[in-house]
Amino acid sequence: ARSTVSPFIVQEIADALEGTDKIVLVKNPVNPDLALWLGGIERLYSANIKNLGVIHRGFSTYEKTRYRNNPEWQIAIELQNRFPDLPLICDPSHITGKRDMIFEVSQTALDLNFNGLMIETHVDPExxxxxxxxxxxPDTLIQMMEDLKIRKETDTEVEYRNSLNTLRTQIDVIDHQLIDILGKRMKIADAIGALKKDKNVAVLQSKRWNEILGKMILEGEENKLSEEFILRVFKAIHQESINHQEKIMNG
Incomplete structure (x- = not known):
């Protein structure tokens, strides 16, 4: 993971392994940077190293989360979209940092069509x-392997369900991210409310609000989102922001 951060180190590795038929697995970089991960893979491909795979072990963050390394599933999903034939392995041990979360993350990885898992085991973990x-x-690992659901494609109906489950899991991941981002936005709204209270400034700033709406409508169009949808979403966000600021102002 630390080597992938440096294109120079990756290039040295690629030069040293040029033409090898050995399996080479590329961990994601420590920081959530898809371009670095893709760049590392491309450098190895350019060195005629074809027996490649990638390991998703999560990303470091300065924020406190329930993970040791944030999974940032959307980055792995995007990599999978770019290299659909590249084996993608999940390392739930390093993502979670906690044994009681490994099963949950492993199942999510399988539901996202990861090709394998890399789980740390020890006869006496403590x-x-x-x-x-x-x-x-080892006993826990065996039980985990028995309980995990691997969705195989055997006929049209199963193929449909697998695809649907994969898409729904991606949506679940993004929905969690949306909630997290909205929570962060409201914390900023709280800070703005405190600042306005200190300076005795009104909560509603119509000019600023209209500017935001105009920009978001344009960005929505670029992402094939209707103006009606953008207006509904941002009016709801704006109202919640006002509620937060009012609470601060009148608290």
Whole structure:
């Protein structure tokens, strides 16, 4: 993961392994940068290394989350779209950092059509020399493998359900991100409310609001979103922002 961050290190590795038929697995970079990940893969391809795979082990963040490394599933999904034939392996141990979350993340990965899992196991996890909290016993791993649902395509009906489950899982991931982003937006609205209260400024700023609407409608059109939809969404967001600011102003 740390090597993938540096194009220079990746190039050195590519030069050293040029033409090899050995399996080479490329972890995602530590920071959530799809371009770096893609660049690493392309450098290895250019060195005539064809037996490639990628490992998704999550991304570091300065924010406190329930993960050790944020999965940022949309980045792995985009990579999968760019390289559909490249084996994609999930490392739920490093993503979660907690053994009790490994099954959940593993199932999500399988539902997103990952090709495999890389799970840390230890006969005595509590006494492991490193990453003890994210390791499971061999027995737990066996049970996990039995409980995980692998959706195989055997006929038209199953193929449809698999595709639908994959799409719905992607939507679930994005929906969680939307909620997180909206929460962050409202925290900023709270800060604006406090500033306005301190300076005795009215909550509603019509000129600013109209500017936002105009820009969002244009951006919505570029993303094939109707003006009606954009207006409904941003009016709701704006009203919630006003509610937050009013609470601060009158609190």
């Amino acid at each position: 006494n492991a020399w490193s990453d003890a909290a994210q390791q499971v016993t």
